[in-house]
Amino acid sequence: MIKVILTDIEGTTSSIDFVHQTLFPYAKAHMRSFLRENADSEELQQQLFEIERIEQDALSLDAAADVLERWIAEDRKVTPLKALQGMIWRQGYEAGELKGHVYADTPEYLRQWHAQGLKLYVYSSGSVEAQKLIFGYTAYGDLTKLFSGYFDTRVGGKRDVASYQAIVKQIGVPASEVLFLSDVGEELDAARAAGMATVQLIRDAKAVSFPAHAQASDFSKIVVPA
Template sequence: MAERISDQVEAILLDIEGTTTPVDFVFGVLFPFARDQAERFLQAHGQEAAVQADLALLRQEYEADRVQGLDLPDWQGDEPTAAVAYIQYLIGCDRKSIGLKSLQGKLWNQGYADGSLQSQIYPDVYPAFKRWKAAGKALFIFSSGSIQAQKLLFAHTDQGDLTTWLSGYFDTTTGPKKEAESYQKIASTIGLPPEQILFISDIAAELQAAQAAGMKTLFSYRPGNPSKDAESFPLIENFDTI
């Protein structure tokens, strides 16, 4: 039997969107939920310290955008709900914003708690988690979504709570996903040489950064993913052979 690439590593690092979870769930369910619920959420929770911290980050981002001359919605006044139009603007352009991602995590927490949301994962993900863990592999997530959002997604899947299979989570507070230094930091945090970690993503630029850091890499092509251009990376269509 041919050796699986997972046999060559001690840890597996996974992207979410287009890798473990359909792109359409993110863009067709999670993003619209955050967009539509933002005003109501800020009316109820906008004065909480954690939400105020997110809004402060977003205000800094807004001012930086203004300096660049971007065509922005108005953000006038100090009321939390004054930020809604800018939040919706960022969601619409899928900005990898730390403040936005943190706030989205809080919005989604409410949705998961009241049953409005249930995460979707591909059917081969849970069996792969079990197989990899049985083989002694440590499993980690690296996503542009906040760590809170990652934990919520895997805790409320259509196949049950999968957080018990995961050893840790990384988001863009570690660094951008398209920079090699981020993957070097992840390897250091995990406590393994980069060559002992396999990173799987549907974005070639992320794989290039991980490869530059020394990690092994696979390109994930799933139904509905925007690109099948794996460039020079081995392409997989599910986790069954890994």
């Protein structure tokens, strides 16, 4: 019996193009000015320390910006980049310059599952801050109240079995009671190896099919085992 739905974002609840064609370019365009304007903030200093630790080098603000822009181009899944992107996106959402994208079926079925008593969680490589912004500023209203919690790369990589084991430990339910939704086969493989049920979302032609997992073209096609 499934009691928890754990969902990815890109290609699952939301368009991959929104992240890569809207959010990433917005963060890159505002990165240098954001670093300069917030150079004295403790939160920013913590992220700069992490960047220097990863690069194993002391960096000026401009050098740190160079690293961050390179990481954006490489689509690196590193926590300080994701944290800084989240801070920049918050400014964009609050200014009305960004609106979180979700597929039309996403809010309908999230609300339906929530009403049925299922606990909903998010696991994405984007920071928890970024996750809350996407769901908090949608054209369908604030969806954050539907979720019981959020997980990002701080729990581990999305293709690592240990990450899903850590998530079920934190949620406090057996893995067999969790259904994981994602468009990425390697993530689904890791979740299944941890004991979760899985469904692959095939939203568009960009998704690489992994027939070993149940598949759905949208949330209306997902059968939640009861």
